[in-house]
Amino acid sequence: MKNPQSSHAKTVAVVGTGMAGLATAHLLHQDSQKRYQVTLIEKRDQISLSAESVQIPSRDSNGPAVWADVPMRAFAGGFYRNLIRMYDYLGVKYREQPFLFSFTRLPKRQQSVSTTSCIPGPQMVYASNFHQIPPIPRTTNLIHWCVEAVYAVLCYLWFTFCCFFISPYAENLQTGQLSESLDHYLRRMWIPQYYVANYLLPLISSVCTCSHHELLNFPASDVIEYKRRTHLQQHFVVTAGVQCVQPKLLEGVELRLGVNLTHVIPQDNGVQIKYSTEDGKHTSEHFDLVVLAVSPDIAASLFPAVNSQLSAIPTTTVETVAHTDKSTIRPMLHATASPNSIKCAKESRGSYNLLTQRIHLLSNGTITEAVHEQTNSILVTTNPLFPLDKSKIIRSASFVRVLRSPLSRLVVNSIFQGRVERTNLPKSTPVVSSWRNGDNGVYLAGGWCWDGMVLLEGCVVSAMRVATDLGVVVPWDDTSS
Secondary structure, eight states, rough: OOOOOGGGGGEEEEESSSSHHHHHHHHHTTTTOOOEEEEEOOSSOOOOOTTTTTTEEEEESOOOOOOSSSSSOOTTTTTHHHHHHHHHHTTTEEOOOOOEEEEEOGGGGGGGGGOTTTOOOEEEEEEGGGOOOOOOOTTHHHHHHHHHHHHHHHHHHHHHHHHHHSOOOOOOOOTTBOBBBHHHHHTTTTTTTHIIIIHHHHHHHHHHHOHHHHHHHHHHHHHHHHHHHHEEEEEEETTTTTGGEEEEEEEEEEEEEEEEEEEEEEEEEEEEEEETTTTTTTEEESSEEEEEEEOOHHHHHOOOGHHHTTTOOOOEEEEEEEEEEOTTHHHHHHHTTTTTTSOEETTTSSSEEEEOOEEEEOOOSSSSEEEEEEEGGEEEEEOOOOHHHOOEEEEEEEEEEEOOOOOHHHHHHHHHHHOOOGGOTHHHHHHOOOOOTTGGGGESSTTTTTSSSSSHHHHHHHHHHHHHHHHOOOOOOOOOO
């Protein structure tokens, strides 16, 4: 039976089917007062959240298929609080996933070499949250390894102490000072550069999927807050892959695939969108509200009103490859090959044993290649430094990765928190427009739309913010009850 309020419901176009777009559409569609009629629009011919994920046949012929998420969608307790609450509310099953990280420092002469023949073994292996005693690489001298291990642990303890007890400098608009960058913070804290270059940057840059230089330009507060929240917290993965999240968020939502949006034009009585379809037809449509759950460069091209602000937000392109070519990690496999190198961690909420997964980090001092060993010998490589055997490549994809900087942090906060007023900005600070999220009936959502690392948590938080601004109760938000 048709809801009596449906004829008076506001029409909302949500553009983009990543986590932010799906969560936003779900929240508005599930509004208890039925005030919004939601249309979800996607340029591709499939949902983008898990479009590049790979289905892996089960070892058990009668068992369900296994999914390898591309890119990796692991999440940690503490930091991903809203993502976890949303998964619990939706009934999404997830499990603990321990990791074993190997750190390999590539020789300088190899930085410009495109062969895997001279890749050394790892200099160190680290177990996430110290869930096991990591193996000593067989290719490393025991005395050298002991010295390296003690050095790495001491540096780690000092960095951890700094994160919890010494905060980064905040922005000061009276003097024109932006928030402190990670590079400045690490130098101010006297974190040894050897540790930074060989351990800290490879690990965190693999999380942010960016180069070391780009990471050093992040606001220090991003990394410090991430470290504080994830310290000694368990890592989790969705049991059946993020593809199982999609139908739960899409339930009842009108979905249009293959719609290439070209313009978003605010009008007196709503917002007009112009787009082309797969058959080449150009048309326009009117909505009361539009939510752009896309990257900032795309949002700026569609909605010129935010171009001056979003142009200050840096982006990069990241390549991720699912494959079975082990040539790159063969030295690491050999170095850690022992009965105790990979052990089963007991799942606290179940009766089965959970196999530790390995992630190999190969750094050339500028960028880190991360190779994640998945189920059934599937490897997922991010930022590959070496060519892979084309016959062993299952899927390759490129993603736009939104980066952070002290300036972009100021811009994002001015859009979503409204705490930066144009009149208060000193002349030395780039001008921030007065446009705020929701002005002209247009909203922005995405992992970059909050004050923190550009990860899935930001996607969920931005979707919750849109819903809250529109008067919709977020069912998994315990602060709204």
